[in-house]
Amino acid sequence: MVNGQEENVAFQHTATQSSMYKFWFSEYAVDGDRGSYSHTNPQTDPWWRVDLMKVYRVNRVAITNRLSPTSDTVSRINGAVIRVGNFPDIYSNPICAVISTIPSGATANFSCGAMEGRYVIVHIPGNGKTLNLCEVEVYRYLGGNRAVDGATTQSSTSGNWISERAIDGNRGLQQLNTGCSSTLSETNPWWRLDLLHIYRVSEVVITNRKDCCAEQINRAEIRIGNSLENNGSNNPICAVIPAIPAGESYSYSCGGMEGRYVNLIIPGDMKTLTLCEVEVFGEGNRAVGGAVIQSSTFTGWFAEKAIDSNRGFQQLYTGCSSTLSETNPWWRLDLRDVYRVSEVVITNRNDSYAEQINGAEIRIGNTLENNGNYNPICAVIPAIPAGESYSYSCNGMEGRYVIVHIPGDWKTLTLCEVEVYGKDLTESAMRENVLKQLGSALAARGLTDVTLRWSQTPKRVIRKVNAKSHCSKEN
The missing domain is CATH 2.60.120.260 (Galactose-binding domain-like)
Structure with a gap:
């Protein structure tokens, strides 16, 4: 489950708990449904644990409390301890946070500051305690291990x-x-x-x-x-x-x-x-996973070979893309989302035709008019020595498409690798747009002295119809 620049690494992983009340399994706290929950028996020091299967740097843990009209059941989460570490036992790992209270049905976020660990444990110290968890989400940055x-x-x-x-x-x-x-x-x-x-x-x-x-x-x-x-x-x-x-x-x-x-x-x-x-x-490299096309293809030198993570040093004739000799040859990468591009790295062919890259333009933008060649220019390549990789700063230019083309007649465009580095803007732009629309709606009703912000990253929730017990039910 991926949200913007974060990923919930607890989703559908193996969960266990110290005991189980009726049929409220530990796995219900990592099923992606905040309406189902895990439940221990009343006991001393009840605990719940998820095995992430790999060591992650945990950015934050989100805990959803049960929805209940009675303070007794809502307050069960009070004093719960969140631990993150590499030991499966309950008390050896360092503490990320102690939960003072979470309102009925609410989700609270606890920053763990990139704590490293394979296990996330929630436990409540004391006698006669019951641990209910509607959902435990463990987020790591996608730039993780x-x-x-x-x-x-x-x-x-x-x-x-x-x-x-x-x-x-x-x-x-x-x-x-x-x-x-x-x-x-x-x-x-x-x-x-x-x-x-x-x-x-x-x-x-x-x-x-x-x-x-x-x-x-x-x-x-x-x-x-x-x-x-x-x-x-x-x-x-x-x-x-x-x-x-x-x-x-x-x-x-x-x-x-x-x-x-x-x-x-x-x-x-x-x-x-x-x-x-x-x-x-x-x-x-943001180019990986994109879609590519070029104006023509020299036999076997497909457009995809410029984003295969092989810079062509080992296998020039199988690791690079190339057009035919033609007028204004071009190669285009669809990043699939809008990015703020900080840098593009171009690797040139490693043979006697290195000068063919001379004069190539790198363009970035969101239009496909003229095959994308009307987008703004990031850089013009004067020359790249044979087999070398040169970096071009684009200073945060925004665009979904990255185009490389050479103006002129009888030109051949060969690219052994194109790498793109930058920040994904699609999710953040959508979130900001939602806030702007909500702000406009409130202003139309005379509510102007309001500050709007996301308390957590929004996500699409798919509700499942099943026979699980829900947090609104009493027990």
Whole structure:
């Protein structure tokens, strides 16, 4: 369930609770329906827990209280504690917030400030307590851990310590022998993550093993880039790890380094590389997932190859788009939503025809008139050296379409990759429009001294017809 720049990562995940009253299951608090609820028996320290299955940086938790006319049932939520962390037990994780009170049927938001964790727990300390939860929503920014959807490999594998375990969302603190990856003892062991798309990596978080061999991570190199030469270990270095204490997670700033691959390698003989978790944070390329078209197609050089996250360095003849030689050739990307574009990165072909890009215009806007070539210009490309990627600042130009075209006769447009970075405006613009319309309606009725704002991000709610108990019912 995605809302604007946030995603509810609790939706339909595995939930458990300390006890169950009648048939009010723990899963009802993560079913997307704020009219159904989970319910424990009266007991000491009742609790409810959701397993997010992966480690997330939690921005906020939204709790919906039951709808009831009696203060006794509404006040049951008072004093509940929200915890976020990587331990499944109730009391080991740090506290995000303590709920003082939530009105009947209302939803309250609690900021967790990017707390990291796989589990979100709600519990009420005390005797004779009952925990009702109509809905628990756990929001992380979409710019979260990019590693979780990637693909991994490593130079060798010790036993069943396979490479995928370093991105399974389990930092291995509870289950070292089943939650970490490891190579054999060898020369220059390495581990590689394919992010599947090019990202600007701001941060990499490494969790070290928690046993006798914590020093094995010492001097490991974190490398980020787009090359698979030497299994990716020739890419630029983000950081060298001097040491990480046993069981600790250390963060390394990469300053927006661009790359599809994240490699860890330990140079030297008789080295073992063990990783209990690798988390990667950064800005994604907005072109990925868009729709593309071009004015003509040279055999096999389809328009889609300019947004396949392969800059064409490895496979020029299968990794780039190209038109025929023609008058005013163009290539167009539909971002599907309106964005405020901060930057466009163009990768040129890596052969003797690099000059073909000279004079190309980058245009951004919302019109398809003249195939989009009437939109405003972000930049004109004087030249890009063969195989290089050049960045062009567009200073927040707004548009759904990104067009690259070359004016003139007998021109050929080849693009090995087009990357677009910026902010999605569609959701925020819709929300602002709703507020403006509501403000106009109130002003027409003489209510002008009113400040309107969203207390939470609105979303489309699909009500389900089922036999669940609802929060308006008494028990």
